[in-house]
Amino acid sequence: MTTFRTAAEIGRTELGPRPLPDLGEQRSATGLQSVDTVLDNGLRVIAVHSPTVPMAEVRLRIPFAGSDRRHAAIAEVLAATILTGTARRDRVAMDTDLALVGGELGAGVDPERLSIGGNALASGFDTLLDVLADALTGASYPDNEVEGERARLVERIAVARSQPSVIAREALQQRRYGDHPFTRETPQASDVATVTVDEVRAMHQGSVLPRGSVLVFVGDVEPGQAITKIGNALAGWASDKSAVELPDLPSVDGGDVLFVPRPGAVQSQLRLSAQAIARTDPKYPALQLANLVYGGFFSSRLVENIREDKGYTYHARSSLEFTVRGATLLVDADTASEVTAPALLEMRYELARLGVVPPTTDEVETVRQYAIGSLLIATASQTGLASQLAALVPLGLGAEWLAEHPGRLAEVTREQVAEAALEFFSPTRFTGVVVGDAAQLRSLKSLGGVAE
Structure with missing residues (x-):
């Protein structure tokens, strides 16, 4: 009959616990080939060559601050629906085109930024960029998509606002920063419920802007080539205005x-x-x-x-x-x-x-x-x-x-x-x-x- 030693037995010797081996030398990634540039439309692009696997990763960060009390509610609906259809593609077509190149895109928003990110096979980088550019320049916000996502957001926010962690977070933000727009991380469900399609489209037109935004690319594409592809794909995304940054936060002072x-x-x-x-x-x-x-x-x-x-x-x-x-x-x-x-x-x-x-x-x-x-x-x-x-x-x-x-x-x-x-x-x-x-x-x- 075969017997096996337990983990505790393996880890001990007659003289006591078996000593752990020393950690090996920890080495950071060095010599990363990269290009950092600003496109004609004001978008800053950082491309890093990382050929570990044949993939392409994209992260777009757009400053997205707003002082209006309903800004957070409209922004949440926008983030939930920016990838649900354009003049060229409906939601199914967007998802299908991405799936055919092993890709995906997602969007989210906070008081500082609208974030869009995703990945695809390096061979499908052009398709990933085309779908991203399509959303940035032609998102149509179909009525049925906005209404459906808005209803889901209302339900999720109502549940979230009953959670102790969310209550504590909101109270802490107000304690630290008062009425600063940075504190509006979770909008009121009642505000989200009243967001209209026209408000979402207007926010996209006025706030989804390249100037002042940053796009990061990491993947198995040479950086110069990646910059060229990104510049060509996003050439139609343009505006004379700049994306809106949050005003400075007040210092957090000690107290009760x-x-x-x-x-x-x-x-x-x-x-x-x-x-x-x-x-x-x-x-x-x-x-x-x-x-x-x-x-x-x-x-x-x-x-x-x-x-x-x-x-x-x-x-x-x-x-x-x-x-x-x-x-x-x-x-x-x-x-x-x-x-x-x-x-x-x-x-x-x-x-x-x-x-x-x-x-x-x-x-x-x-x-x-x-x-x-x-x-x-x-x-x-x-x-x-x-x-x-x-x-x-x-x-x-x-x-x-x-x-x-x-x-x-x-x-x-x-x-x-x-x-x-x-x-x-x-x-x-x-x-x-x-x-x-x-x-x-x-x-x-x-x-x-x-x-x-």
Whole structure:
């Protein structure tokens, strides 16, 4: 009879656990052949040659800000229907043409940008561009498509707005930025329900503009050839106007955490936030590592404290949120109602401890390897590289920054991480919200720094 050793047995020797092998050298992608240019219509195009597989990835980002209260509602309907038909193709024809070249396109919108992205076989790159150009210049927004997608959006938004995470996100955005258009991430279902076909067509005419927009291509097509193909395909997409960028965001100032009542809630949503720095700041690599030590991955101090040790939550994390001109730190956790106050206390405690008890050498080395490895994994595929570049290009960064960033992370000292921890993670720099049942308010107020 054959017997098998368990994983635990395989991992042990007579002297104890079998030691893990050292990590191999982590190498970033270097020598990427690329072209960065601006077409005659004002569209910036970055083409990167990545022949790992015979595919073509495209990411188009169009600044799409608006100050009107109904802008977000109209924009959501536009994003849902821009690929549902043109003067040349109906929805079925668009999908069929893409499918024949192994391709797909999708669209989405947020308060900053309208995003259209997709891929196809490299041999079908011309078809992918033709369908994209057709949507940009000739989207017809058929009445039945707009009505159908609008109804689905109304239903989805109504469901989303009942979710605790969405309630907490909206409250946090208003706490950080007041009535700035950036806060309108999820429109009101009632506003979406009243969007007309004429409003969607007018928004396309006035806001889907090439000047100021960015298109990123990554794939198995030589960059110069890709630029030529893109320029020819999108030559008819033109306007003298520029796409509209969001106005600058106000700085996030420290202050009280706002309690947002949600009667009968069995869980509370805790969200803390503070102003951070952009990727272009020399201190950014140290801040990135300090954030990982605090709560940015599973073995972080915050997770070890309120999940592993005390069992207050299943999920806790901290992250850096990026906008076009800056960044913020975000700490979030969902807890059982009865441990809301203790969880908030521990989150603040770990913020203070990060500065008072700086990260150890082992902690810094662990998060350094995690940060470098995560970046290399994220950019190893054409899909990941295209998405990373699409996020970086509006900040004035590109493929060179991605290739050089592992080196910057490798050079950060423990002392620099400690300085970043002390500067950016002081509890007094943070504000935020707690969404939960009002029965928890008394214990929360006893902590101080909580407002109604």
